[in-house]
Amino acid sequence: MIRLDNVSKVYTRGARPALDNVSVEIERGDFVFLVGSSGSGKSTFLKLILREERSTAGDVFVAGRHLNRLSSWRVPHLRREIGAVFQDFRLLPNKTVYQNVAFALQVIGKSKRDIQTNVPEMLELVGLAGKERRLPHELSGGEQQRVAIARAFVNHPPILLCDEPTGNLDPGTSVGIMRLLDRINRTGTTVLMATHDDEIVDQMRKRVIELKGGHLVRDQDRGVYGLETV
Amino acid sequence: MRIRFILGEVASGLRRNSTMALSVVLVTFVSLTFVGAAALTQMQVQQLRDAWYGEVEVSIFLCPENSLYEQCAAGPVSPVQEDDIRAVLEEGSVADIVDEVYYETREEVFENIVGADETGVYSQLEPADLGPVFRVKLTDPEQFQVVADATEGLPGVEEVNDQREVFDELFRFLNAATFIAAGLAAIMMLAAVLLITTTIRLSALSRRRETTIMRMVGSSKSLIQMPFMLEGAVAATLGAVLAIGGLYLSARYLIEDWLHGSIAWVDYVGRDDVWTVAPWLLAIAVGLAALASLATLGRYTRA
Numbered sequence: 001m002i003r004l005d006n007v008s009k010v011y012t013r014g015a016r017p018a019l020d021n022v023s024v025e026i027e028r029g030d031f032v033f034l035v036g037s038s039g040s041g042k043s044t045f046l047k048l049i050l051r052e053e054r055s056t057a058g059d060v061f062v063a064g065r066h067l068n069r070l071s072s073w074r075v076p077h078l079r080r081e082i083g084a085v086f087q088d089f090r091l092l093p094n095k096t097v098y099q100n101v102a103f104a105l106q107v108i109g110k111s112k113r114d115i116q117t118n119v120p121e122m123l124e125l126v127g128l129a130g131k132e133r134r135l136p137h138e139l140s141g142g143e144q145q146r147v148a149i150a151r152a153f154v155n156h157p158p159i160l161l162c163d164e165p166t167g168n169l170d171p172g173t174s175v176g177i178m179r180l181l182d183r184i185n186r187t188g189t190t191v192l193m194a195t196h197d198d199e200i201v202d203q204m205r206k207r208v209i210e211l212k213g214g215h216l217v218r219d220q221d222r223g224v225y226g227l228e229t230v
Numbered sequence: 231m232r233i234r235f236i237l238g239e240v241a242s243g244l245r246r247n248s249t250m251a252l253s254v255v256l257v258t259f260v261s262l263t264f265v266g267a268a269a270l271t272q273m274q275v276q277q278l279r280d281a282w283y284g285e286v287e288v289s290i291f292l293c294p295e296n297s298l299y300e301q302c303a304a305g306p307v308s309p310v311q312e313d314d315i316r317a318v319l320e321e322g323s324v325a326d327i328v329d330e331v332y333y334e335t336r337e338e339v340f341e342n343i344v345g346a347d348e349t350g351v352y353s354q355l356e357p358a359d360l361g362p363v364f365r366v367k368l369t370d371p372e373q374f375q376v377v378a379d380a381t382e383g384l385p386g387v388e389e390v391n392d393q394r395e396v397f398d399e400l401f402r403f404l405n406a407a408t409f410i411a412a413g414l415a416a417i418m419m420l421a422a423v424l425l426i427t428t429t430i431r432l433s434a435l436s437r438r439r440e441t442t443i444m445r446m447v448g449s450s451k452s453l454i455q456m457p458f459m460l461e462g463a464v465a466a467t468l469g470a471v472l473a474i475g476g477l478y479l480s481a482r483y484l485i486e487d488w489l490h491g492s493i494a495w496v497d498y499v500g501r502d503d504v505w506t507v508a509p510w511l512l513a514i515a516v517g518l519a520a521l522a523s524l525a526t527l528g529r530y531t532r533a
Binding site for chain 1: 232235439443445446447448450453
């Protein structure tokens with residue numbers, strides 16, 4: 001589903017590479033934690049998959065596409081196969097919960113009927129049924145993140161990228177979000193989650209990929225956050 | 231769905247950015263009014279040229295008594311000389327471009343001058359002071375010089391005169407006016423493009439959140455950019471509509487009512503001509519907006 005072959009990324013010539021010769025493969029239906037301190041290359045990793053950045057060397061494959069050779073007008077089609085969730089939710093403050101989720105379908109040209117069936121279904125899945133007409137500021141942080149997840153997943157993409165989705169949430173709320181992501185993963189969706197949250201990683205016991213200074217230093221099934229790595 | 235989405239975005243963008251949009255409307259209004267005025271002036275020039283040149287006559291003044299001209303030193307024109315001149319016009323080399331020749335006797339010339347004179351300047355004039363005149367109408371008024379060359383210097387001819395010279399001064403003035411209007415229009419259009427650019431930029435920045443999400447969920451570049459482009463186009467088109475309205479009212483009240491009422495013998499441009507210019511003004515407005523969009527959008531709504 002996602003494959004990086006000897007991928008390096010250098011932002012400014014001569015500077016230390018943000019990613020250095022990283023090779024990794026993530027299968028369909030995997031749940032993977034991407035861990036590492038700030039500046040380890042996690043964000044660059046996600047940006048390469050979303051094709052917000054292009055690799056300096058090496059090949060990136062996502063959902064059957066070779067991103068090095070993907071022309072820029074086809075990038076939107078790639079992004080429809082990837083749902084993305086962020087630490088800061090990125091909701092539209094003047095749109096209701098329902099409108100925020102519907103927006104994602106509207107702007108890729110889905111029909112009104114598609115929207116009317118998919119959006120309530122998705123709000124049900126993330127546990128926000130009955131709060132369709134609320135505005136984001138009327139919701140708790142956890143609820144806002146659920147709206148963001150609903151928006152990312154409403155199009156049923158095969159891949160869900162999460163960048164620190166629990167970074168702004170308290171531990172109790174985070175557990176709820178993780179349960180939701182786990183449930184989405186069980187539908188066959190590949191979930192790749194960058195995180196600093198060691199408790200969650202330790203609890204979930206999923207595959208862990210660790211980056212350090214742009215290098216891949218660990219790739220472990222059923223791993224924990226801070227194993228005995230150097 | 232998408233069309234409704236785009237229209238909704240355009241409406242909310244214009245509302246949020248209303249002062250900016252209004253300034254775009256006003257600047258395009260003024261600039262396109264100048265463009266339209268320049269176009270109408272040129273149409274007026276063409277129309278007058280067509281109308282007046284057809285009416286214009288070449289006047290061949292024949293020698294009166296006591297003429298100060300050297301070529302009349304032999305005395306007033308004789309009937310034989312008159313016949314010779316008429317023969318040149320009607321049967322000579324210029325006969326095919328001469329439409330009609332009319333002979334005005336010195337008494338008729340006198341009547342025409344004194345009759346048209348309201349100031350009394352010519353009251354001392356006597357018919358004997360004047361010579362007769364051949365008024366020559368040409369099939370093609372542009373061929374004046376050929377007739378002048380053929381008749382000037384013939385015995386008994388005092389001077390050959392083309393009435394076009396009178397109009398050419400007016401046309402030169404109208405052309406200069408066109409030039410000034412076009413120059414002002416160019417400056418205003420530059421201002422319009424810069425303003426539309428700024429409007430689009432502000433609009434794109436104020437909706438950065440939306441465009442980021444649209445990019446993220448995979449909407450196409452055209453859908454992301456379309457609302458901003460349309461915003462500029464709508465504002466510019468509104469300006470063009472105002473300009474057309476302004477020109478229409480000017481044609482209706484200034485030209486057709488006022489000018490026509492005071493100087494009726496001129497064939498003026500009118501409301502029909504405004505409708506001829508209108509599509510061009512709309513096209514220019516859309517073109518200006520497109521130009522501004524091209525200059526801005528690449529940078530502010532990166533895909």
